[in-house]
Amino acid sequence: MTSVTHSFLSKYFQAFLNTTLTKTLNESIRTLQSYRFVIIGFFACMIFGGFEFLELFFTEPQNANLQTPVGFLCIWFVRNILSNWILIDTENARLEWQYLCYLSYFALLPLLSSTLLWLRVQHRGFRDNHLFSVQLIAGLLGMSALLLVLAAQFAAFLSLRRALVWLALLMLAYSGVHLYYVFSSPTLAIHHWKIGVFYLFAQLSLYGICFAIVLALKRDIRQRQRLSVAYAELQATQVILSDTVRVTERTRIARDLHDILGHHLTALNLHLDLALRHSSLMNLETSTNSGNDNTLHQTLVVSRELARDLLTEVRAVVSSEKNDREINLQNALTILCTSIPTPIIGLHFITPDKPIPVHIAHSIFCCVREAITNAIRHANAKNMKITIKQHELKLSVQIHDDGRGCDRLIENNGLRGMQERLRLCGGEFRLDHAHNQGFYLNMLFPLNEYHT
Structure with a gap:
């Protein structure tokens, strides 16, 4: 009896452990997928900015090339301001302080780019022109390779028209600064201007290539997301149809x-x-x-x-x-929610006391599917929460997302279709929304009325 009990407990514990590990692994994968832009962008900032910093770090202060706007600012700062605060009596000390200021700038620049990238992914309010301007100016002052990451961010976070405008602005600004330093030096302007122009075209080509690659990846991700949503809707609809x-x-x-x-x-x-x-x-x-x-x-x-x-x-x-005309609504909604990678949907289904009629279950399924589609296409939400529970003699369906929301709502065919379904079922519909605070839907379906 003891061996049988021990075998049963070991099998039960192994099954529980496998289920827990599988669930944890799936949740971790979905979380990593939602933060893939942050991870890729962080590594890009660290690689490009890190190579620049390390190259400068292993260069002697006397041999460091400070022929950039921020380099001239560092020279001016040390000679005119810092010299008045501390005693700098030799030219070598002045060069070391200039080098230290220049090195500090290139150490802070990758951190600034990574922080702004994280804020843009997490908070839509930081996808602002002013912050892009700050990052553009900071990159141009050092003629940094992080401008490649900035060009990629234009394609990732902005609409195509705005992204092209910012990319053109970046290319024009970089070309102006680069050509100024090429032709302002007599030696470069006479003997090496061809190399400078070739380097400029190569750099502008890299900006365009990074922009095009990220734009293609963005479209591919959107197509994959639409395909996964369509597949999830197909699976859930198949469950509904089989029950029907x-x-x-x-x-x-x-x-x-x-x-x-x-x-x-x-x-x-x-x-x-x-x-x-x-x-x-x-x-x-x-x-x-x-x-x-x-x-x-x-x-x-x-x-x-x-x-x-x-x-x-x-x-x-x-x-x-x-x-006995009840269909398995919970199973259909579970398949629909778990098969969509983004947004991450949390479904809380509390089985009501009364069976859900077929027409009510079908209307709930269609409304939830439409809400998920709107959150993906228009709200660009990262998380959604769907709660279905009985409230007195009505079935309450609450849907909330963390999308960008809006101040003034323009109803589309999807919202009008949801209202018509609720009206046919004798239900109630309430919608709350605000800018950068997502959408909140509350639908009430009667359980004591059986319409045919």
């Missing part, structure tokens, strides 16, 4: 049972009643062979009772099959 077909088929079978068996059993009861009356008349007319007649009479009575009981049971089974 099952209910329809059971209703048809129940109707056939009622029409065929009910008709024949009713005819059988009529004939048994007729035979029972004839048997009673024969018993009154003749008194001979009363034993056999009584046996025949009792047999007819029992047959009639059995036929009536059978007809009652058939009618009860038919009524039960017709009333």
Whole structure:
């Protein structure tokens, strides 16, 4: 007994552990997918900015090239401001302080880019022109390779038209600064201007390539997301349709049972009643062979009772099959929510006391599907929460997302369709929204009314 118990507990613990690990792993993968832009952008900032910093860090202060706008600012700061605060009496000390200021700038620049990238992913309010301007100016002051990451961010976070405008602004600004330093130096302008122009075109090409790659990846991700949403909707709709077909088929079978068996059993009861009356008349007319007649009479009575009981049971089974018209709404919604990678949808389904009618379940499924589609296409939400529970004699469906929201809502066909479905079901519809605070939907479906 002890070995059996130990085997059962070990199998149960192993199954529980496997389920927990699988669930944790899936949640971790979904979380990493939602933060993939932050992770890729962070590594890009660290790689480009890190190489620049390390190259400068292992260069002697006397050999460091400070021929950039921020380099001239560092020279001016050390000579005109810092020299008044501390005593810098030699040219080597002045060069070291200039080098230290220049090195500090390139150490802070990757951190600034990574922080702004994280804020843009997490908070839409930081996708502002002013912050892009700050990052553009900071990159141009150092002629930094992090401008490649900035060009990629234009494609990732802005619409195509705005992204192209910012990319053109970046190229024009970089070209102006680069050509100024090439042709302001007599040596470069006379002997090496071709190399400077070639380097400029190569750098502008890299900006365009980074922009195009991220734009293509963005479109590919959107196509994959649409495909995953369509597949999830197809799976959930298949569950709904299979349940609907099952209910329809059971209703048809129940109707056939009622029409065929009910008709024949009713005819059988009529004939048994007729035979029972004839048997009673024969018993009154003749008194001979009363034993056999009584046996025949009792047999007819029992047959009639059995036929009536059978007809009652058939009618009860038919009524039960017709009333059992509930579909598995929770299973369909679970498949729909778990099959969509972004946004991360949390479904809280509390089974109501009363069964959900077919038309109510179908309307809830269509409304939830439309809300998820709107959150993906228009709100660009990262997280959604769907709560379905019974509230008195109504079924409450609450949907909330963390999308960008809006101050003024323009109703589309999806919202109007949701309102029409609720109106046909006799339900109530409430929508709250605000800028950068997402959407909140609250729908109430009656459970005590059965519309057909």
